[in-house]
Amino acid sequence: xxxxxxxxxxxxxxxxxxxxxxxxxxxxxxxxxxxxxxxxxxxxxxxxxxxxxxxxxxxxxxxxxxxxxxxxxxxxxxxxxxxxxxxxxxxxxxxxxxxxxxxxxxxxxxxxxxxxxxxxxxxxxxxxxxxxxxxxxxxxxxxxxxxxxxxxxxxxxxxxxxxxxxxxxxxxxxxxxxxxxxxxxxxxxxxxxxxxxxxxxxxxxxxxxxxxxxxxxxxxxxxxxxxxxxxxxxxxxxxxxxxxxxxxxxxxxxxxxxxxxxxxxxxxxxxxxxxxxxxxxxxxxxxxxxxxxxxxxxxxxxxxxxxxxxxxxxxxxxxxxxxxxxxxxxxxxxxxxxxxxxxxxxxxxxxxxxxxxxxxxxxxxxxxxxxxxxxxx
Ligand SMILES: Nc1ncnc2c1ncn2[C@@H]1O[C@H](COP(=O)(O)OP(=O)(O)OP(=O)(O)O)[C@@H](O)[C@H]1O
Ligand SMILES: [Mg+2]
Numbered sequence: 001x002x003x004x005x006x007x008x009x010x011x012x013x014x015x016x017x018x019x020x021x022x023x024x025x026x027x028x029x030x031x032x033x034x035x036x037x038x039x040x041x042x043x044x045x046x047x048x049x050x051x052x053x054x055x056x057x058x059x060x061x062x063x064x065x066x067x068x069x070x071x072x073x074x075x076x077x078x079x080x081x082x083x084x085x086x087x088x089x090x091x092x093x094x095x096x097x098x099x100x101x102x103x104x105x106x107x108x109x110x111x112x113x114x115x116x117x118x119x120x121x122x123x124x125x126x127x128x129x130x131x132x133x134x135x136x137x138x139x140x141x142x143x144x145x146x147x148x149x150x151x152x153x154x155x156x157x158x159x160x161x162x163x164x165x166x167x168x169x170x171x172x173x174x175x176x177x178x179x180x181x182x183x184x185x186x187x188x189x190x191x192x193x194x195x196x197x198x199x200x201x202x203x204x205x206x207x208x209x210x211x212x213x214x215x216x217x218x219x220x221x222x223x224x225x226x227x228x229x230x231x232x233x234x235x236x237x238x239x240x241x242x243x244x245x246x247x248x249x250x251x252x253x254x255x256x257x258x259x260x261x262x263x264x265x266x267x268x269x270x271x272x273x274x275x276x277x278x279x280x281x282x283x284x285x286x287x288x289x290x291x292x293x294x295x296x297x298x299x300x301x302x303x304x305x306x307x308x309x310x311x312x313x314x315x316x317x318x319x320x321x322x323x324x325x326x327x328x329x330x331x332x333x334x335x336x337x338x339x340x341x342x343x344x345x346x347x348x349x350x351x352x353x354x355x356x357x358x359x360x361x362x363x364x365x366x367x368x369x370x371x372x373x374x375x376x377x
Contacts, residue, residue: 008237009269011262014051016059019265021225021233023053029220030057034066034158034193039184039217042195043202045356045365047262048222050195054160067155069093069146074163079176080133082167083142086159088128090146094153098126108148111136139176143183150189160193165201177205177212185216192217199365200353224259227251234268238279243272245279252284257291258367267291292372299372302354309337313345314354314364318373322361 010019033040034057042050058068071089076082087109095101098116105114112130119125132142150157167173184192194217196202205213231250238245253271257263271279271287303311316334324330325346326339336342346362349355354369355362364370 008241008272009265011265011269014055016052016055020052020056021229023049023056023225026053026222027057027060030054030193031061033218034061034068034191037156037191039191040193041206041217041219042193042222043199043206043219044222045199045260046197046353047260048224049261050197050222051162053222054162054193054195058160061158065156066158067094067153068158068160070160070162072162073166076166078170079139079172083139084130084132087130087132087142087145090149090157090159092128094149094157101128104149108145109137139179140183143180144187146190147187157190158193159190161195163196164194165196165198165205168201168205174212181212181216198353199356200351225261225264227254227259230254230259230264237268238272238275241272243275243277243279245271249279249284256288256371260367263291263368266294288371291368292375295368295372299369309341310345310349312336313342313349315373317355317362317364318370322363
């Protein structure tokens with residue numbers, strides 16, 4: 001009999017099924033948006049669960065009216081890189097068989113000769129390379145592909161694009177964004193769900209009035225999963241292994257990592273590995289200490305390129321300083337240089353997603369990095 005690996009906790013990859021807590025409200029909202037043809041922008045700090053949520057919604061939408069497709073454009077380096085991935089994904093995910101896909105290529109993209117490679121593991125799995133260049137098709141023609149296919153299918157297509165912020169790094173990005181929006185906003189049978197892991201870049205693309213994608217869709221800020229939702233989720237995972245964790249300890253896990261989804265699962269796993277029968281205070285401490293050890297190489301690499309002033313600013317935040325950045329006392333206490341220096345540092349640290357600015361002031365984006373700083377101090 002085939003043995004299945006069934007991890008108790010999973011982190012760092014998108015999750016589904018047993019590893020996915022309900023997110024009932026968010027799912028309902030996104031599902032309705034998808035089914036009603038609204039464009040959606042999904043923004044959150046890192047590893048909160050955007051990809052998992054979108055994939056979950058794609059599974060539960062009413063397939064009689066909506067046909068969702070998903071693509072991750074992290075490795076697209078230019079406009080035409082994207083157009084190829086865009087067209088390939090849409091063709092592939094709207095065709096149940098290769099024959100249908102080839103028929104659609106002939107109908108909508110007759111000027112390219114696609115290459116199909118079959119997967120060695122499965123007769124139904126294959127990949128397609130279209131090789132579209134500006135000679136064959138203009139951007140507008142490629143961008144209108146989902147609309148044409150949607151009309152043919154008699155269904156609404158929802159195109160979900162992950163790591164969307166990457167397009168800000170392409171040559172001529174602004175021009176490309178204008179083209180995309182220009183075509184997409186007139187489509188009647190297609191809507192878009194755009195999201196990505198770099199919160200600051202996503203904010204810039206969608207919140208700045210001067211940017212083409214400003215107000216393109218309904219902005220959704222994905223909140224953390226509440227401790228009340230984590231308690232039954234985590235307790236049941238422990239129970240399945242014949243172990244027990246008191247809800248106070250789950251609360252402590254959530255508090256330690258400020259409910260950041262991926263860390264909640266990672267820390268829970270660390271705690272489980274240290275548990276024999278029942279979770280105790282020391283088990284939690286061991287789990288936290290393992291978590292810090294696991295994160296240290298990454299944090300060292302991330303902070304390695306920072307100046308000592310920038311490090312001081314992060315330390316000040318960790319120390320509980322969130323506002324009053326122009327006070328001389330604060331500048332001196334934390335050795336931050338001049339007022340204008342602080343303003344510049346804030347900008348850089350925000351652009352690199354080290355910190356976020358909220359109504360309550362500046363905070364570290366990564367709660368575990370905060371713990372790491374405290375431990376080092
Ligand atoms: N609904 C959920 N239930 C339980 N755990 C979740 C859920 N959503 C996310 N997680 C946890 O967070 C991790 C990251 O999830 P996911 O990749 O979906 O987040 P993301 O916001 O897309 O991350 P990134 O910012 O890196 O793109 C998962 O591996 C899982 O541990
Ligand atoms: Mg993601």
